[in-house]
C-alpha cells in the first residue's frame with residue numbers, strides 16, 4: 108500500500124493500511140506521536156500544530172503494526188463457534204466440531220483440522236487454519252486468472268494474517284520470483300471484494316505504484332474499484348474481530 112502526499116487538516120481520518128487513524132492537533136503535545144483513545148475506540152496521530160500534521164501522518168504510516176495491534180486489543184472479539192454458518196468467499200459454509208477436529212463444510216467440499224487443545228482458542232486457531240487453506244486455493248485460482256489477463260507469470264502466493272494490510276506484493280528481485288501475500292480474513296468478505304484485493308496485488312506485479320496505469324490495470328480486471336475499497340473501509344474492523 109502507498110499514500111500520495113496530501114494536505115492534512117485537524118480531525119482528518121487517515122487510512123493506515125487497513126485501519127483508520129484520526130489526525131489531531133494538540134497544543135499540549137511537544138512532538139508528534141500516537142495515542143489510543145479508548146472511549147472512541149480509535150487511534151489518534153497527534154501533532155503539536157497544524158503545520159506538523161503531515162509529519163504526524165508520516166509517523167502513523169511508519170507505525171502501522173503498532174496501530175493495528177492496539178486496535179485489535181480494543182475490538183470486541185468475535186469467536187468462531189461450532190455449528191455456526193459462515194459465509195466464505197460468498198458461499199454459505201458450516202463450522203463443525205467432532206472428536207478432536209474442527210471442520211468447515213461448503214456445498215461440495217469439506218475440510219478438517221486437528222484441534223490442539225480443548226478450549227475456545229484452540230478451536231479458533233483450527234478454524235483459521237481451515238480458512239487459510241480455503242483462501243490459498245481460492246486466491247491461487249483468482250491470481251492465476253488475473254495474471255493470465257495481465258500476461259505475467261503467477262507469483263508465489265502466501266496467505267498471511269497481517270493486521271495492518273489486506274495484501275502486499277513483492278516484484279521479482281535478483282532472481283527471486285515475485286510474491287503476493289493476502290490476508291485469510293478476506294475469505295469472510297464478499298467474494299468480489301476479495302477478488303478486487305487479489306487483482307490489486309496482481310496489478311502491482313506490473314506497476315509498483317498507485318498511478319493511473321496501475322488503476323487502469325485494476326479496472327480492466329475487476330471494473331470500478333471504489334465500491335470494494337468503500338466496503339473494506341466500512342467493514343475492515345469487523346473482519347479483524349474474527350478469531351479466538
Ligand SMILES: [Zn+2]
Nearest residue numbers: 108109307311
Ligand atoms: Zn497497492
